[in-house]
Amino acid sequence: MEEGLFEVLNAGETEQYVMSLKPSKIEELGTEGWLQKHGYMQKLHQQAVLEASEHREEVVKEFMSTYDKVPVLVHDAICISVWREKVLPEILKIEDDPKDTFLVYSVLFHEATSVSLLETVLFHSDSCEALGDTAVDLLDYCMPLLFQVANGFKKSDESTLTKDAIKEQEALISFNVGIRCISVLHYLIESMDSLPLAVTSRMYTHHDVPLLLVHLLENHPWERDNPKICGQKLKFIDGRWVQVSGEDLLKLTRVEGQVWLALRQLLLRESCARNYEFSEFRKSQLQKVLRYMTDPLLDQLSPLIDLKQFLCQLQISSGSSTLRRPLILEVIPEIRRGFLNGGSGKWQKIARAQSKVLFHKDQEAVLRMAQSLSSAYNLEVLERLGGEEPKCARCGKPGLKRCSRCKIERYCGR
16 A cells, blocks of 8 residues: 555455445344444445545455445445335334434435445446346336436425424435436446346336436436525535536536436447337437537537437437347346335334334433444545545635634634
8 A cells, every 4th residue: 555645444444344244124224233334334435435536446346346245235225215215204203303313314324325335336347247136226226216316406495393304304315316326327337238138128118218318418407596696506516516607507517427428328339229119209308308419518528429410310210110129037126125025014113113223312322323433424534535625714725723622613723
């Protein structure tokens, strides 16, 4: 390892943490043992982002593939999504105005951590191959989140009730996870030839991903009006809304670029001709994106020139294409089904048991569990991952010293 490199985990710790990862169970969410695992995954995610952003050897990715732990990330993301859907609403019926929400937020954030780590490691095709049959589960997990993202982020009315704050946080995390699922979907499409055939079949026929991508491009949920300043635009960049103006309005965000490239790869690859029937309805929907393919866009993303030519040819072609789909023995997504079958008829019972774990901890236990996570949410690590130099709270100059009281504000002097 190069001397002087900033590390969250060294290679030995990384290997140990990766080996310790095991699929979560709904019943154990929020317990002290599970919280330790959440802390491990959070540190692995931070280390993986550091390695990727600084172009180092990606040790986390290598260990995740070597020890076959990539499917664990898919399992955990689906676990929390089922918990959000089936258990959390029942818990909020039992606890109308809970006081301590630390553990609930930790459970919700675990889904974001799992998907964020997936997004980082799946950039490499060998990690996509390591998914195996769970690639089908991952694709089915992404779809409802992408539809939710396509409808845009809607901030609810302000409320003083804690349960409303929890719902607001759930919606915000779901939107962030959905945005990351765009990257995940793009990586799956790039590696489609090395994934189970069921992934290709479900993308083209079951989910009709090309039309979903058109829907995303039409609604552009990564861009919205600033609710506080009339006439100002916001773009969702690196997990937060950033005010943009002038030439920046025409600049592609990373997410928007991935949607365009994913659509290009789906429509121009050979498997499209074998699996996708261009009905008149589909042709009319696909041609909607032609209006967005302007010169500024093509200058920034030149591979889209091929896509534009393809869509123009599709526009003048007559009739619907017919095809004979190959016989495929499909892999059925099992992870979500397993959670639903295991909890069928027992969601209220699970919620009652978990409400005691999540909301009825004594203050000493909550403090102990919060301290166990303190290193995973180290402020200095998060600042470094954010990529922005800390600023002095008074003058805006580089803030080299942290406030000794709050430990958050930065100052250029004492």
